[in-house]
Amino acid sequence: MAAISREEVAHLARLSRLAVTEEELDTFAGQLDVILQAVAQVGEVAAADIPPTSHSVPLTNIFREDVVTPCLTPEEALSGAPDAEDQRFRVPRILSEDVAS
């Protein structure tokens, strides 16, 4: 059985606002399936005595002090933006109100 369905790929594409054709759905579903199968193989090795890993380095509590450091100038900040107006990034409107918080 495939690890990821064609419908799931379509769903992910929609969430990422990617226009994916019917043909591409088949292609990507197949490719993603190969990747997920490979990951699943690694997963099989993990026994109960091996805790899940989220980080490759065994570190905790890496903090910085609350001290201000220099910022970019607005010109630098906007230099890579496709478009700007009134010193703000200018982007096409996004209708979905899927805002954070």
Add this chain to the structure above:
Amino acid sequence: MTTTLPAYDEVVARFEPVIGLETHVELGTNTKMFCGCPTDFGGEPNTRVCPVCLGLPGSLPVANKAAIEAIIRIGLALNCSIAEWCRFARKNYFYPDMPKNFQISQYDEPICVDGYLDVEVGGETVRIEIERVHLEEDTGKTLHVGGATGRIHGATESLVDYNRAGIPLVEIVTKPITGTGALAPDVAKAYVAELRDVIRTLGVSDVRMEEGSLRCDVNTSLNLPGAEWGTRTETKNVNSLRSVERAVRSEMLRQASVLDAGGRITQETRHFHEDTGDTTPGRSKETATDYRYFPEPDLVPIAPDPAWVAELKAALPELPRVHRRRLQQQWGLSDLDMQSVLNAGAVELIEATVAAGTTPAAARKWWLGELSRRANESGVELAEIGATPAQVAELQGLVDAGKLNDKMARTVLEGVVDGEGSPTEIMTNRGLEVVSDTGALTAAVDEAIAANPGIADKIRSGKVAAVGALVGAVMKTTRGQADAKTLRELILERLGVQG
């Protein structure tokens, strides 16, 4: 809309409300959550940004220690357990208010869990259970242009300022609050007020609702007694304590009218409108949110040292509830009197006035009397009325020194609220000082006695109560600038009568 809303009393007689509150608090750290950009309010657009908070390739976040400390202190003040180990998570979504296309937040491993906050409502203590307190980063500000309204609908473009993006944001989530019945709106307001006071006492945020450093989302549902909980709506954009209460109340009424008409409640986000007190629908949640959370690979886990947590706990300041109880005792107030001080938002104001040298009774009289009345009339919080505790103390000082009588003091206080200056300045400018020149006063008294021989005889013959008429007459000629008590004594003395 032409639908008539049912009466509130009738709604709470038939339905049981369940509410829940999600509160966001911007921390007052010097720098952002994951980079060294400053966090001050305001500033020209995109002047407080760097590669980290702009999400530029190759940049890496590092957690702000002061923010971690602040959230642990908040968790402890809210009686939470502090996680021994937890992680940040990526919340993925497609919206330009975060340049990374995700927000760093916490998901299934919040840093503080299972706490509570006791609040007082109508003389009763209500325990609000806290589900979780977690840390995330604030978003940038988007401005929608191209449409007529400035709202996203109709706009063609958005302009984005990332100054606010990355400011540490603490999210505090209650468990569902049940069994509060008709008091649900008051409980919601009291909870947010108490939470604000706790956080202000900790000194970790300025918690100003009008500037957005404290923001509140309110979940509301209704169910029939004994039935399962109803479908809830989430009301956003609730930007004052008064609005918290109004938002719950208006949503209860709206839901009741939908249910009465045989309709069903849609699970959705609604927006509160300050001007009308209504909510209108926003995004429907049924189609929506798949944030694909996963552990943030660029940040290492947090494992607070238990000794550090114990140290922070031991160093917590006296919390507002305990503090209030101590003040209540010092001021000699009943529970009911203390509750009205609390409801008026006057605890800190009275405390500061007392600290400036006024008696508790006098401080309370001004703040709950004249000043509360003025605040109600103009619809502002008492603290924003324009009179400071120092000015109130100065005013009372003038009364105590016999320079102002009560009526004149009220006039002066009106002037203070209207921004005319300090009490002493207003007293001088308006020529309001009590006439204490006994010579002038005696002359005025003699004049009044001569002009009212009948009344004078009555008093001489023992009807001391008639003295009020002469006091009134002298007050008239001195334009109210005499002290009534002194005047009364002086009149009796001139008539040779014992008070």
